[in-house]
Amino acid sequence: MGDLLGVAVLGAGHMGADHIRRLDEVVSGARVAAVADPDVERAKAAVAGRDGVAVHTDAVAALDAPDVAAVLIASPGPAHEEALLAAFERGLPVLCEKPMVPDSTGALRIVEAEARLGRRLAQIGFMRRFDAGYLRLKSLLDGGGLGRPLMLHCVHRNVSSPAGFTSAMLINSSVSHEIDAARWLLGQELAAVTVLRPASSASAPRDLVDPQFVLFETERGALVDVEVFVNCGFGYQVRCEAVCEAGSARIGDEHAMVVTAAGAATEEVAQDYLVRFADAYDREVQTWVDATRHGEVTGPTAWDGYAASAVAEAGVRSLETGGRTAVDLAARPGLYAARPGG
Template sequence: MTSNLLRVGILGVGRMGADHAERVATRINGARLVAVSDPATERARELAASFDGVRAVDDGLALVTDDEVEAVVVASPGFAHEEQVIACLEAGKPVLCEKPLTMDSASSLRLVEMEAKGGRPLVQVGFMRRFDPEYAELKRLLDSGSLGRTLMVHNTHRNKDTLPGFVSEMIVRDSLVHEVDVTRWLFGEEITQIHVLAPTPTSVADEGVLDPQIAILTMAGGGIATNEVFVNTGIGYEVRCEAVAEHGNATIGLGVGPLVRQVNRAGTHIPEDFRERFATAYDLEVQAWVDATRRGEVVGPTTWDGYAAAVVCTAGVESLTTGRPVTVELAPRPTFAV
């Protein structure tokens, strides 16, 4: 890096991008927010004006090639990721790309291959659950072997509501993708089959939206993961995970804060949305990205992880459409050019 502080630009200033902007500008050590960009140019200008020394750049690709920007956070909608990550790779700039890496397996594989041909890793994919303290502790517990071999994982992913236009396929590509990644990570194996089932949908969902959904994942080693995704519960943001092993089990995500028992009632706080539930995870994720980038390294989920999740989700959309299990087939994993 050319300065003591990593100069960061952010593409996309919706809920996630604005949250990252505030994070980089106020809470991340070793980094300085210098530019933001969004097709909603007025919104980008308003956000930039809320921080000292931050510019709004109307053209997102111009932000990538801007000499002041040393590294990029891609927080734009998934359909824009391929073009923007390609621009970062061509410019040789490290990038933290929010999930999904891209919207389909073919375009994700193109990024994997392009990065490998470039000779060094530059992309971290924003699967922030790997940085959440509870998930990290669960991973350490399973890897320690103290519970024996992991047999099953049960994931629950519930949102209070969704933005307009959040269709059935997006539940797979934008929501289930988190469970896909965390399941691969916890088992330490690839997924070989996915079967997505849709029970009677909630009346709260938009017309034609299949919500909730149940996805059954089969692992390369024979393990099974069940996944409930329900994005219009009207209650709050709930993410839980139970790992069942040969000699015990462990559950995380039972609540935020203490479980209070009083006057024949017990309860805990349910977060409003993902920004509250995973605030610490996002902080740790971005800090790890900044620290690694300043060292010239990449940590956390890679383009391969993003690609593998995209393949599973592409198969999941097919399963949702046909009602049948779909085999997951990954391309050979390329190695970095030397």
Template structure:
């Protein structure tokens, strides 16, 4: 491997282009050497002005490009499995944006393929683990200072949903972050899901069940409730409160700036996840690059991606039927059994 980690970025849409920019300007120790996107013009635009980057229409060609040491997958979820298996076959470390794959069956195939290799290559992009507020909450809960966590109250709001968004995607796409955060913060698996459906907002697109209240039960006896509201019209808001035996702790309320002038106070509300979690994305990619340069993978694993898919599927079933639904998960392979569910590294230094 050369002095800089050569990264192939697969997919140059909103997220992929942001990662191209991040690696080129914010994250040290790496450079983008190849990109792939069926929309070649979009790929070319994403790397405009960057020397030494080859542009490809398909992922296989980008993986085979000279100088590729690692892969960042930001393509649509339907293309993830093929790209991940190809990267594993080449022994390339991967940072894969969530979801790992579109469903638990294909996610399990990725887990099994990696387990056969006998070493981890894949990190899943659950970036909230790298957010300073979430990391502080995790440290506090792990310390035992507040006693056993009893409840997690979570709020996840977007300004508006994309045109293609469906009712099930509120869970499989948006709430997937809360699924991983809950498993990680509590060190417990989610065992059952219930979804409560209020009357949809008048501002929700026709036929979209928005908002929803998603309730998780965990293997340690905690209960997690998630308000997901993707057409709130206000901003991108993420909050989480842990209620424990001897106290509580909350994050998210103080994240934005409050301006006071002329007898009024105004709070800025982020309009986009790339704004709210910009620092977390920087920390995530920086940690991944540092580990990959040392031949390690330290962040959320393929097993975490599989677990999120399994819980999301139970949630979608609960949404459809209105019935509490148990989560069906396979046995965890030994490769992922070293720590608690969702074990993750300490935050990298800046």
């Protein structure tokens, strides 16, 4: 096992357990060396049958476990700041699931801490940047053949929302992916946001504002709209259409298996983000492992994590007030000099 990158996985829930499986069964060049979760039985279940994995209830203790050389954070968002700062203190490269830190003040502390180090250690888990469809769209837009992008039309639908899901979480949990994808695809910061509230679906839990219609304005005048509907009832769908000066391009219409029988044809609709973006997660983690083994850090930065939190906060304020809300970003440290699409 000495040739493999030893990874401490923090969090053994739905996402963390999937990353544990991915690291040991899909990704090459790495192994799970430690796992931490407050629920020790859940942690043990996630690593059952895997040899040489230290199990902890304390995240920081897992970072100090033998053979740990990198960290994958898949714990709930409020636990991320402490884990990231502890990893920085130890010089450990980190892949941190979004949100990097739920509030922009805490996210800015992460940016400032990493900037003081003078080198990048954190990659933030905006996996859509690794999805084949998004990569093709990014390449097309960067090539300039369709002219300047003017608008992005986005759809983000879930079968149902989990217990405890709030109206604000449609923005800061679900739409945070569109926030990062729009910044990356367009190479621009988002400058303002307006959230509109259609009549809520009868399928939405009581007091949940669902669906929502979110409109972003970029710093150079493009518009991005997002329909977010987390209790659509029929499946998990993510689509994005770029409308440019000389044409348009849409992703998310890829066909799954189609079954024809009894005089009808039916097409599968993914029921879960881990199904829809399975390849993207695999590619994201493999890219992170490869870069880490070469002493490099690539992918979405801590600045991207901070920007997503700041934009989402502006979106929540717009949801609450019903008005257009400007996005207030701190000065970008030199460590993150590249534009969002870089």
